[in-house]
Amino acid sequence: MSxxxxxxPIRTAPLSVLVPMPSVAGPLEPTLEPLLNQLKRLGQDHxxxxxxxxxxxxxxxxxxxxxxxxxxxxxKPGHGAALKAGLSAARHxxxxxxxxxxxxxxxxxxxxxxxxxxCDVVCGCRTGLSRWTRWRWNFWAYMLFAVSVxxxxxxxxxxxxxxxxxxxIQSSSGFAEVEILAKANFLERIFDExxxxxxxxxxxxDRGTARDCRRVFSxxxxxxxxxxxxxxxxxx
Numbered sequence: 274m275s276x277x278x279x280x281x282p283i284r285t286a287p288l289s290v291l292v293p294m295p296s297v298a299g300p301l302e303p304t305l306e307p308l309l310n311q312l313k314r315l316g317q318d319h320x321x322x323x324x325x326x327x328x329x330x331x332x333x334x335x336x337x338x339x340x341x342x343x344x345x346x347x348x349k350p351g352h353g354a355a356l357k358a359g360l361s362a363a364r365h366x367x368x369x370x371x372x373x374x375x376x377x378x379x380x381x382x383x384x385x386x387x388x389x390x391x392c393d394v395v396c397g398c399r400t401g402l403s404r405w406t407r408w409r410w411n412f413w414a415y416m417l418f419a420v421s422v423x424x425x426x427x428x429x430x431x432x433x434x435x436x437x438x439x440x441x442i443q444s445s446s447g448f449a450e451v452e453i454l455a456k457a458n459f460l461e462r463i464f465d466e467x468x469x470x471x472x473x474x475x476x477x478x479d480r481g482t483a484r485d486c487r488r489v490f491s492x493x494x495x496x497x498x499x500x501x502x503x504x505x506x507x508x509x
Contacts, residue, residue, distance in 0.1 A: 276461065278463070280390060280391055280392065280393070280433075280463070282390045283366060283367060283389055283390060283433060284386045284387065284389050284390050285317060285386075286317070286365065286366040286367050287317060287318035287319060287320075287364075287365035287366060287367065288312070288315075288317050288318070288319040288320075288365055288367045288368075288369055289319070289320050289322065289359075289363035289364060289365040289367065289368045289369070289434070290308065290312070290319060290320065290321045290322065290368075290369045290370075290371060291322050291324055291356065291359035291360070291363065291368060291369070291370045291371070292304065292305065292308070292321060292322065292323045292324060292370075292371055292372065292373050293324045293326055293352055293355045293356060293359070293370065293372045293373065293428065294323055294324065294325045294326060294333060294355070294372070294373040295326050295327075295352075295372070295373070295374060295479070296325065296326055296327030296331045296350070299375070301323065301333060301335065301336070301339065301342075301373060302336060302338070302339065303375060304371075304373040304374075304375065305321065305323075305339050305342060305373070306338075306339070307378075307379050307380075308321070308371060308379040309321065309339065309341075309342075310379075311379040311380060311382055312379075312382075315382070315383065315386075318365070319365070320341070320343070320363070320364060320365060321341065321342045321343070322342075322343050322344070322345045322359050322362055322363065323335065323342060323343070323344045323345070323373070324344075324345050324346075324347065324355035324356065324358055324359040325344065325346055325347075325355060326347075326350060326351060326352050326354070326355045326479065327350050328346065328347060328348065328349055328350040328354070329346040329347070329348065331346075331350075332344055332346045343362075345358045345359050345361075345362045346358065349445060350445070351444075351445035351446050351447075351479065352428075352445075352446060352447040352449060352450075352479040352481075353442050353443075353444035353445045353446050353447065353448065353449030353452070353485070354445045356370065356442055356449050357441075357442040357449075360434075360437055360442070363434060365434065366433065366434055366435070367386075367389065367431060367432070367433065367434065368431070368432045368433075368434045368437075369382060369385065369430070369431050369432075370428055370429060370430050370431075370432075371429055372428050372429070374474045375472075375474045376471055376472055376473065376474040377397075377429050377469065377470065377471060378469070378470040380470075381397070381429070381467065381469040381470060382431075384467045384469075385397075385430075385431035385467060386431065388431075388465045388467060389431050389433070389465075391463070391465070392462075392463040392464060392465040393432070393433050393436050393457065393462040393463050393464070394430060394431070394432050394433075394436070394453075394454070394457055394462060394463075394464050394465070395430060395431040395432075395464075395465045395466070395467060396422050396424065396425075396427060396430050396454070396464060396465070396466045396467075397424065397427040397428075397429035397430060397466070397467060397468075397469040398422070398423045398424040398427060398466045398467065398468050398469065399424055399427055399468075399469060399471035400468050400469065400470065400471055401471055401472075402424070402471070407423065407424065410424070410425065410426045410480070411423070411424070411425045411426070413451070413486060414426070414451045414454065414455065417455075417486070417490055418451065418454070418455035418458065418459075418489075418490070419455075419458060420451065420454045420455055420458050422454065422464055422466055423466060424466070425450070425451050425454055426447070426450050426451060426480060426481075427450070427469075428447075428450055429469055436457055436460070436462055438496065438497075439456070439460055439495050439496050439497075440453055440456045440457060440460070440495070440496065441494050441495075441496040443485070443488055443489055443493075443494055444481065444482075444485035444488070444489060445485065446479055446480075446481045446482040446484075446485050447479035447480045447481040448480075448481025448482060448485035448486055448489070449481070449485070450481070451481065451486075451489075452485070452489045455489065455493075456489075456493065456495065459493075459495075460495070
């Protein structure tokens with residue numbers, strides 16, 4: 274069977290925004306207010322789900338000024354666990370991940386949307402990373418999983434949600450970012466990249482564990498083949 278390059282247009286579809294929140298992050302307003310303003314300018318239907326990485330005991334309270342924002346807490350701590358909880362709750366065909374670390378600019382979102390019609394995943398590529406840092410962060414993604422994007426650990430991405438029907442997240446840690454790309458690469462999904470604004474933050478970022486890397490390399494889980502059996506639950 275020949276490879277299918279064409280993708281259904283989706284850039285104007287409703288959008289689920291997942292906001293992983295490290296347990297030591299500051300107030301939500303500096304991240305969410307610019308993000309909500311950008312979403313309002315886009316005019317697309319959307320939902321915003323804050324996903325605390327510290328587990329249910331670190332569930333943040335959402336200020337009244339951030340109307341329409343929900344919190345989805347994972348059962349255990351970790352960046353990957355937070356992503357998994359957010360994906361289970363996401364209702365829309367597009368999923369944008371934008372962590373609450375103060376490092377990123379939501380004004381880059383329209384450039385992700387411009388690329389998604391011709392691919393399955395649009396990966397952010399952080400400007401300002403040194404060549405050594407980029408190599409160090411990408412080494413295992415390339416050597417073990419043949420993931421050749423320029424910034425395999427960047428947590429700002431836009432996905433077609435349907436790809437997760439075959440990509441259950443096994444990693445609780447930040448290695449989930451590499452795991453998703455590794456599995457999508459194996460399943461012959463199409464990637465694109467956009468350069469994004471980035472400033473190093475003061476919040477410690479979970480970059481993953483060797484344990485999760487070994488688990489995904491040795492026993493990768495691609496979930497059910499039947500798309501109906503893998504359909505994500507909706508928010509109640």
